[in-house]
Amino acid sequence: MDLSEAQFHRYARHLILDEVGEEGQERLLASRVLVVGAGGLGSPLLLYLAAAGVGTLGVIDHDRVDLTNLQRQIVHATERIGMAKVESAKAAIAAVNPEIGVEALCEQLTAENAERVVAGYDLVADGSDNFATRYLLTDTCFRVKKPLVAAALAPFDGQLSTFKPYLGAGHPCYRCLFREPPPPDLVPRCETAGILGAVAGVLGTLQAVEVLKELLGLGESLSGTLLMYDALRAGFHRVKVPKDPSCRTCGEN
Ligand SMILES: [Zn+2]
Numbered sequence: 001m002d003l004s005e006a007q008f009h010r011y012a013r014h015l016i017l018d019e020v021g022e023e024g025q026e027r028l029l030a031s032r033v034l035v036v037g038a039g040g041l042g043s044p045l046l047l048y049l050a051a052a053g054v055g056t057l058g059v060i061d062h063d064r065v066d067l068t069n070l071q072r073q074i075v076h077a078t079e080r081i082g083m084a085k086v087e088s089a090k091a092a093i094a095a096v097n098p099e100i101g102v103e104a105l106c107e108q109l110t111a112e113n114a115e116r117v118v119a120g121y122d123l124v125a126d127g128s129d130n131f132a133t134r135y136l137l138t139d140t141c142f143r144v145k146k147p148l149v150a151a152a153l154a155p156f157d158g159q160l161s162t163f164k165p166y167l168g169a170g171h172p173c174y175r176c177l178f179r180e181p182p183p184p185d186l187v188p189r190c191e192t193a194g195i196l197g198a199v200a201g202v203l204g205t206l207q208a209v210e211v212l213k214e215l216l217g218l219g220e221s222l223s224g225t226l227l228m229y230d231a232l233r234a235g236f237h238r239v240k241v242p243k244d245p246s247c248r249t250c251g252e253n
Contacts, residue, residue, distance in 0.1 A: 001026050010097070011053055024216045025053060031215050034058040034121040036109060036137060038085040040200030041127030041151050041207060043075035048208035049125075050093040050100045054215070057093065058121055060105040061085045072197030109133055114140040125211050126150040127204065131181035138174040142166055142249050149210045149222075150174060151203040155195050156231045158203035161241065162210055162222040165250035169243065171223050176244035176251075199231050 003011070003022060007029075014020040014028075031054050035042050038061040049057055063085050065076045073085075080088040086104035093102050109117065109128075118124055118140050126137050126148060134150065141148040145166040152159050165173035206227070213219050226239050245252050 001029065007053075007099075014052070019218055020216060028053045028212070028215060029055040031123070032056040032058065032121045033211060033215075034060065034118060034124045035127055036124065036133060037061055037127035037129065038063075038073070038075060038089040039069070039127060039129060040072040040153060040195065040197070041204040042089070042125075043073045044201050044204035045125050045127055045208050045211070046075050046089050046093060047096060048205060049211060050097045052208075052212055053097065054100070054211075056101040056103065058103040058105060058117070059086050059089050060107065060109055060117065061089075062106055062108045072195065072200045074201065109136060111136060115144060118146055119144045121146065123147045123149065123211060123214055125207055127207070129153070134174060135181055138163065139249050142173055147214050147223075148174075149207050149214065151207045153195055153200055153203055155193055156199060158199060158229050160203055160206050160210065160222065160227045160229070161225060162214065164221070164223045165243070165247075167223070171250075172241045172243040173247060173250045175249040176247045177226065177241050179244070179247075196231060199229075202229060202231070 011025045014025050015022060033049055033054050035045050035057060038059050046057060046059060065081050065083050065085055065088050067081055069076055075092045076088045084106045086106045090102040090104045093100055114136050124137060124141055124146055126134060128134060137148055142165050148163040150161060163173050164171045210222055224241055226241050229236050
């Protein structure tokens with residue numbers, strides 16, 4: 001694939017980087033990334049990946065845009081309240097970069113469709129807000145050997161990691177980190193717990209950076225490391241995550 005003249009201009013600030021260049025940009029244009037959830041994390045993810053020229057973006061979400069979403073879900077707009085979130089996201093992406101192919105899946109990710117959906121992409125970015133989806137993606141991405149870049153949010157902090165447990169030693173999965181989902185009544189979601197909107201923007205943007213690094217093979221992967229952000233202390237810290245030999249997803253048995 002050769003870049004067009006318009007693409008040389010659009011991606012000029014990537015092309016000038018030795019670490020990306022024409023080869024890297026062509027790789028991004030040929031890449032297919034699935035973003036799960038077009039919400040607080042999915043918004044910056046989709047916008048930055050589209051701007052960066054990730055050629056095909058799948059987005060799966062069964063919700064519609066609601067006025068209360070707009071405080072943090074910046075891919076949506078007031079004039080699109082009531083529209084399916086995936087269609088609203090598709091419109092925003094087209095406005096940023098019309099050459100991106102968007103596969104808008106207005107459905108829930110379930111045990112029945114997960115493998116079929118995930119298998120069609122090179123990498124999955126989890127921007128979902130619930131443990132059922134998180135564990136489903138953990139198991140599915142392990143089975144079909146796709147890298148998973150996942151983030152989670154709390155009102156004033158968040159965490160981020162990349163999971164490639166199919167690579168073996170040194171590469172834990174999400175279940176190595178958290179064996180069981182907490183009981184549903186213990187898990188405050190954005191709707192009930194609240195969140196400082198820009199915190200979602202920080203984590204979703206970090207996720208976009210890690211997705212681009214994985215696609216380009218740049219720098220250090222976050223596989224095996226959990227990165228935590230504390231907005232009130234304005235601090236980041238990293239912890240090493242060991243692989244759990246008895247993990248139900250990626251363990252030895
Ligand atoms: Zn595991």
